[in-house]
Amino acid sequence: MMTSFLFRTLDAKAGVFIAILLAVIVAVPCFNLLVPETSSFHLPTYAVTLMGKYMTYALLALSVDLVWGFCGILSLGHGAFFALGGYAMGMYLMRQIGTRGVYGDPILPDFMVFLNWKELPWYWYGFDMFWFAAIMVMLVPGVLAFVFGWFAFRSRVTGVYLSIITQALTYALLLAFFRNDMGFGGNNGLTDFKDILGFDVQADTTRAGLFATSGLAVLICFLICRAITKSKLGKVLVAVRDAESRTRFLGYRVEHYKLFVWTISAMMAGIAGALYVPQVGIINPGEFAPANSIETVIWVAVGGRGTLVGAVIGAILVNFAKTWFTAALPDLWLFALGGLFVAVTLFLPKGIIGIAGDLMKKRKSTPSKETNDTSGPSATKTPDPEPAE
Amino acid sequence: MSRPNSLLYLDGVSVSFDGFKALNDLSMVIGPGEMRAIIGPNGAGKTTMMDVITGKTKPDTGEVYFNGVVDLTGEDEASIAELGIGRKFQKPTVFESHTIWDNLELALKGPRGPFATLFHRLSAEEEARINELLKVIRLGEKAHELAENLSHGQKQWLEIGMLLAQDPKLLLVDEPAAGMTDAETAETAELLKDIAKTHAVVVVEHDMTFIRALGVKVTCLAEGSVLAEGSLDYVSANERVVEVYLGR
Ligand SMILES: Nc1ncnc2c1ncn2[C@@H]1O[C@H](COP(=O)(O)OP(=O)(O)OP(=O)(O)O)[C@@H](O)[C@H]1O
């Protein structure tokens, strides 16, 4: 039943996207591991890791698109859920270090020994087990989002006010995690990881494996998001986005719907953070920076809000540009990003996916009824051929 | 009529906005299956009355009961809708980026919880019902077009269709004929009369031809309370009604 739920809404365009994603997931590790280093087709490991990082950003963007693009909740605090997932994974990785740390303490991470702590704080229990950490990666952001959403949505905080309190949320966590006595490594965060599930985190094969896992996570979450947004629940979400109070008068409890997607979305962001940390090798409070969350929203806007595929493309393209810019013209990146956002808002309200959709429509001189499934917010505007089935 | 055998019972309802009394000690009773027309000048409080009934606005004082027993002032919009009160807004409000079909599907009576809708699959009966409604509101041809492309009058009809899809016990219809041609207005009156055979309906309208076509009991509101109530001829013969409303 679950599989039919995930797959029944797929159409040709989603199929193309999935095929490309699968090809990348397979090809990147192959060009890294199977092609000899001497060959010009060899993909260096740093590139694999870079792309793995982009994949985790793509997943974060997907989670933001689910709430913003489809339900109109502009979250400027999704970086918090991402970072919490990252910390949960970081705690597992710290505990894998064992006696290999600088101080050689079998239980306590280095920073705790340094702070003269004698015992592991209770909230670090269990993180030596991967399964426990894996659950926490979703549970911690999920519970925080649920509690936050419970209060915010019930009190009908919407629009700019909601965006501002999401910023406040991530900022408060930033300040909290900076403190040494929180027990998360303070300023320096968690780093010097050695291995994950027994594999050396630096090894080429582990890197390739993490990349592939990140890619698969994007794929699975894409399928979940798509199943959600194409269901009747998805139609209610769009109704809430466009006319919230009208939806209430039809008998839908808007706060429950918001809470549902908000929590799912936070859990996806947590997974993204958890996959990010072993690839970049560090998690510190900087990940809670309000600017990070804002940047994520820009990726989604650039790719095309409310399209899912657009979020993935936007995240990857903007971060490619960022990597290039910060190497070539480091001082200009923020200006470029700001300019990009303004340009997209003014000239491309439907993002990259929107232009692609428009171009395709132009090329087909006879506009058939089933065009533009993925174009702009109109992914939701598409004449839905389903009812006729 | 007493409260226990009423469908909708308002007693002494007052609402003020920043000191301005939009409703002032309003009392009105609608019986089960009754159709009632509401008239009154701009700002009389007609829309505010619907806001109070549907939970959008909480009254400062007064009682609002549905079915004689349910105190509506303690319920929110969603539960009032679930109880069986549907509403068409003065400014037609449909889901613009959804198709006509999806608008109707969303309104269609059925479980309203997130998990129910997540796994919902359109049944053959539901599909048949939507097709039937499309015929009633004459938008069958446009079923898969976006609601934003509809004309004002078509949006009015779509919203009436959504009301029907909800199948409430009581329909509150705010100015259904606004922006319609005379022919469309007459058709709308016929449609509402048809609906009234099986539902209780409260309809607000300024168009007197329309009110006359309905041929039901009329309540005239002014300055937040009832000015006169009775047949259209009786109400329009009332001096005060002529003075504040009809005579202008
Ligand atoms: N939310 C509000 N805040 C302040 N004043 C309001 C509010 N809602 C309504 N009013 C005022 O209350 C009065 C009654 O408004 P209402 O919309 O109920 O009138 P109406 O009888 O529906 O008029 P119309 O025929 O123009 O639709 C008006 O003077 C209006 O300005």
Ligand SMILES: [Mg+2]
């Ligand atoms: Mg009004």
